[in-house]
Amino acid sequence: MEAMLSVNNVGKFFKDKKVLDQISFEVQKGEIMAILGPNGAGKSTTIRNIMGIMYPDEGTVSFHNRKEIPRNKIGYLPEERGLYKNVKVMDILLYLADLKDYPLKKARERALEYLKKFDLEGKENVSVEELSKGMGQKVQFIASVLHEPELLILDEPFSGLDPVSQELFKEEIRKLAKQGTAILLSSHQMNLVEEMADRLFMIHKGQKVIYGTMDEVKTQYANFKCTIRGVNDLAMLQQLPDVHRVEQNEGTSTSVLYLTKEVQPAQWLKSLPDEINIQELVFDRITLHEIFIDIATGKNLVVEAGDLDA
Template sequence: MNQTLLTVDNLGKSYKDKQIVKDISFSVKKGMITAILGPNGAGKSTTIRSMMGIMQPDEGDVQYQGHPKQGVPHQKVGYLPEERGLYKNVKIMDIILYFADLKDYPKKKAKARALEYLKKFGLEGKDKVSVEELSKGMAQKAQFIASIIHEPELLILDEPFSGLDPVSQDVFKREIRELADNGTAILLSSHQMNLIEEIADDLLLIHKGKTVIQGSMEEVKEQYSNYKCTIVGENEASLFENLPSVQSVEQDGNRTVLYLEKDVHLPTWVTHMPQASIIQEMTIDRISLHEIFVGIATEKDLMKSGGGANHA
């Protein structure tokens, strides 16, 4: 059982008369990746900033394991904010060492780690280059290195994949997973479901400032990711609407998607496919985290309750 490092209870934050975050509760464990997901404006960054003390929450408790005071001890935490920003005319190595110094991390050790990470991230030989000479993706890598240079117990990443090309996204994913496997507790926010689906252990999906789904990746998949069957061919949607275990049918051109009931027995179900159907391609898989996300964001019911995850 992984040890809980951070606990957030009933966090709430309002701006003027509008409540941005309400009753958000979750925990972050050592060696695990917890993801806060939601559409833009859902309250992800407000949750993180309130938790970090960057803004003062109106209500709720934030408790870091072994820390006597409320809130997060900044020496033990690495933070990559959504709004990236490094001093443009300062050399990369100087910036990284500056962040290490802020955390009271030994300079010699920080420099060795920085050179190692620059090489790992394809920035070898760039240590004396100023930030303004870097591409956006390279600057983001440098800021990521600065956030982990002091070997934080807890790493908080707000939209870490934003603006990265697919190759750099893969580099970040591998590094985030490796950090977690080595014991770092990681909390990240993102709206890029496909990337989160590959690396997250626990999920908190928020919409309009409230928790709508919470649980481990396995629980969420088990509870909400019903099967779907995608058929490519010139068919009428009505051909499939009365098939057993079909909840709904969606059609886009020659692509028909059948959303199936949770307890469908697939080998038996396939035998009911109409003889008149035209099938050029057919795939059966679970609905993705992205589809769950879109279903919540558009308040469209693609899911049926049941299982271990919490649905608020």
């Protein structure tokens, strides 16, 4: 596939502190690529280097193998709302489209289509300050895609949205990717990332910790876990074969058994003793949320992680 964006061995210093250390990844045409990490990991610094807000001290950022990234080819939805509050919705959309050298007549037509799609029909002459947080997020999203960018960077795009609006955003993001837009998605909502992303790049303390497709991450990094609903003795569960650790939720009858890397699910289930109280059992891999927590806190949900370099 065609690499739209290439980040190659990027390093960045703030005074004597190295905040990015040899960061490398690609975002391909028509791909949803997630960049993840705890607060302070280096995500925002990476995005700012891509946007040209700051420049790397080491390495390169290129767009279609060109070091100069044309600003009219990039759409950016920042984490914080950045729209002028006392300006009408249509005026701010057309102003931002004009900054990208996009034809204003076409921009107006597309803006009206998007406002209708996002249930904002009739709001074009309302000032931004009159909008709710969710409405403002929708307008900011429209501003980021109105000029038909080839590369779209979304930083916490689902912030402030109700479930219905989240579904609208997910549908539109997938549609843009299908049309060939390269999408770099940053979000702390791991369930949405796990549902949408084709690949992910996880950064911690300025360094790569995971880089691969979602299937590769789940296969090579995520151990299995078994969730059992039923009253059971903690010590007994801890003595079961291939159990790395057990969590019991206080006040409930639920136990979560985190299993070792070598476990064979079918054989392990057959080995469970008859005395275990099982009212309900779910066997699956740990979630992306749990992987994130494991890396960010050293919670040790996973015994051993694979090194992914897809």
